[in-house]
Amino acid sequence: PKRVRVHHLREAKERGERLTMLTAYDAVTARIFDEAGIDMLLVGDSIGNTMHGHTTTLPVTVDDLIPPARAVAGAARRAFVVADLPFGSYEAGPEQALATSVRMMKETGVAAVKFEGGKRVAAQIRAITDAGIPVVGHLGYTPQSENLLGGPRVQGRGDLEAELLCEDAVAIQEAGAVAVVLEMVPAPVAARVTEILHIPTIGIGAGTQCDGQVLVWVDMAGMTDWSPRFAKRFGEVGAALKAAASAYADEVRGGTFPDADHQFDK
Ligand code: KIV
Ligand code: NA
Numbered sequence: 001p002k003r004v005r006v007h008h009l010r011e012a013k014e015r016g017e018r019l020t021m022l023t024a025y026d027a028v029t030a031r032i033f034d035e036a037g038i039d040m041l042l043v044g045d046s047i048g049n050t051m052h053g054h055t056t057t058l059p060v061t062v063d064d065l066i067p068p069a070r071a072v073a074g075a076a077r078r079a080f081v082v083a084d085l086p087f088g089s090y091e092a093g094p095e096q097a098l099a100t101s102v103r104m105m106k107e108t109g110v111a112a113v114k115f116e117g118g119k120r121v122a123a124q125i126r127a128i129t130d131a132g133i134p135v136v137g138h139l140g141y142t143p144q145s146e147n148l149l150g151g152p153r154v155q156g157r158g159d160l161e162a163e164l165l166c167e168d169a170v171a172i173q174e175a176g177a178v179a180v181v182l183e184m185v186p187a188p189v190a191a192r193v194t195e196i197l198h199i200p201t202i203g204i205g206a207g208t209q210c211d212g213q214v215l216v217w218v219d220m221a222g223m224t225d226w227s228p229r230f231a232k233r234f235g236e237v238g239a240a241l242k243a244a245a246s247a248y249a250d251e252v253r254g255g256t257f258p259d260a261d262h263q264f265d266k
Pocket of ligand 2: 044045046084
């Protein structure tokens with residue numbers, strides 16, 4: 001399969017072809033999603049919630065993200081792989097953000113980095129882009145700021161807030177961002193941002209007019225009992241996995257596994 005590269009993102013927008021993105025945190029799922037034709041894989045700091053058992057993304061560190069980013073980048077043959085910069089690894093300024101990004105690129109093989117914020121991180125986006133590293137932005141609900149935002153709430157409601165969101169989107173595009181995630185934004189506002197930008201918008205809880213969509217794979221596949229309203233369950237993989245584990249346990253307890261086919265007779 002032909003590798004998805006940075007110019008394909010803008011070409012997809014120009015052609016009106018919607019981009020698909022899923023999170024992945026390991027080689028097993030990265031290979032599955034890559035073979036399914038998912039265009040972009042995100043090694044998200046949502047790993048804190050989905051895999052590490054935290055209730056927020058705030059405790060996630062660069063050291064936490066490097067091994068999964070390396071695993072996903074190594075497993076994906078076609079997808080454009082993006083790694084999040086975790087909370088505390090880029091906010092201080094362009095120097096800190098560039099150092100973190102360079103480390104991520106050197107140690108993992110991902111194609112781009114992503115981090116949260118608009119105007120407040122435009123200088124960081126410019127510095128990283130100038131160093132030859134593509135940056136994906138993230139606007140709307142930004143989980144690393146959940147304490148300031150008062151939890152997971154729709155952002156950009158009302159004329160003033162919508163205008164500020166558009167300004168942030170233009171600012172990060174001007175700073176060099178190659179795409180932007182819009183999280184929990186009213187559909188008409190996401191549609192407006194999509195219209196004014198020439199870089200693709202990737203929505204999550206942001207309506208159907210975005211240039212692409214992203215979901216946390218655990219939500220997409222139905223791994224857990226609860227998933228957010230905007231995250232449709234496209235499978236019941238959690239239930240299927242539980243059934244497989246029970247079947248295995250039943251056969252071990254009943255002495256029917258291993259059978260002749262699954263043992264060495266000499
Ligand atoms: O960390 C993550 O999974 C994300 C997506 C929700 C966009 O940032
Ligand atoms: Na994230």
